[in-house]
Amino acid sequence: MASGGEGLLTLSIGMRVSPEPGAVELLRRYNVVLNYAINKILRLDLRSIGSVHNALYRELREWFGLPSRVAVDCYRDALANANAWRNNPKKGKRPRVKKLSMLLHPGSGYRVKDGYMEIIGGIRLKIIGWDRRYDGYENGEARLVYRGDKMILWISKKAPKPQPYQPRDAIAVDINERKIVYGDDRINKERVTKIGEAHRWKKLAENLQKKYSSPRYPAWRRRRGILNRIRSYHRKARNILEAWARKTSLRIVRFAKKPGHAVAREDLTGLINSLRKIKNKDHRMRLIIMSYARLGR
Numbered sequence: 001m002a003s004g005g006e007g008l009l010t011l012s013i014g015m016r017v018s019p020e021p022g023a024v025e026l027l028r029r030y031n032v033v034l035n036y037a038i039n040k041i042l043r044l045d046l047r048s049i050g051s052v053h054n055a056l057y058r059e060l061r062e063w064f065g066l067p068s069r070v071a072v073d074c075y076r077d078a079l080a081n082a083n084a085w086r087n088n089p090k091k092g093k094r095p096r097v098k099k100l101s102m103l104l105h106p107g108s109g110y111r112v113k114d115g116y117m118e119i120i121g122g123i124r125l126k127i128i129g130w131d132r133r134y135d136g137y138e139n140g141e142a143r144l145v146y147r148g149d150k151m152i153l154w155i156s157k158k159a160p161k162p163q164p165y166q167p168r169d170a171i172a173v174d175i176n177e178r179k180i181v182y183g184d185d186r187i188n189k190e191r192v193t194k195i196g197e198a199h200r201w202k203k204l205a206e207n208l209q210k211k212y213s214s215p216r217y218p219a220w221r222r223r224r225g226i227l228n229r230i231r232s233y234h235r236k237a238r239n240i241l242e243a244w245a246r247k248t249s250l251r252i253v254r255f256a257k258k259p260g261h262a263v264a265r266e267d268l269t270g271l272i273n274s275l276r277k278i279k280n281k282d283h284r285m286r287l288i289i290m291s292y293a294r295l296g297r
Helices: 021-044 049-062 068-086 195-212 224-257 271-275 281-295
Strands: 002-004 008-017 100-104 110-113 116-119 123-130 139-147 150-160 169-175 179-183 188-192 261-265
Touching: 021 049, 021 068, 021 100, 021 123, 021 139, 049 068, 068 100, 110 139, 169 224, 179 224, 188 224, 195 224, 224 261
Parallel strands: 169 261
Antiparallel strands: 002 008, 008 123, 008 150, 100 139, 110 116, 116 123, 139 150, 169 179, 179 188
């Protein structure tokens, strides 16, 4: 991932590390402390980092036994979550972090050395693999994430922006429901879309939800298996579209980059709102799914 800045790009580099038991235990403790800190910040209406430090630092160090720098990063993380909830115009329940992740400060919070990533407190994690193209840039703040049996350290780095790309010509891209066509006046290539496959899974999910919304099934919302199946169908449709969009985009960029061309596509402003007015429900759903893929959402 990358974001812009004044002459710099902020990159997020993933580094896979070994999920040592000590690190997993620290992440679980950090998660408990983080939710405690969020609730206290909101209960006391703390706004500044100084007031949060005075109210929480000693507790996080003495009651929960967090290392000093981890305690500081924890209440900084908690304040960011609390402020995000405060600034959300559609507030729901108080925020609760469920996923295991931990904010780490470079140097005093973590360091990468000799094939290992070290966390303050003496925890060493072996580096399994990472993108070494950006090793020459300084490490910034990082976030250690644990999902399933994988542990990844996401490190932010700042790199100079590349020079503006000067294309020699352009290739056109036209995306329709059935296929995508791209090329120039000499070469045209076609790829079949995955809209039909994604629509099939989307329709399965909606039919299942409609079936169990019937009065004959008053307690369906409490049946975890049915809910999980509906979610899995929606997730399957989304994953199909995302995988297809990423692979096809990469193929088009490589096709354009080889002769030094730019990529041109049609203006899609207001496309989704226009498609919602179509009366045929199934056709409208297919087009909306396709339009989201075209917009890269």
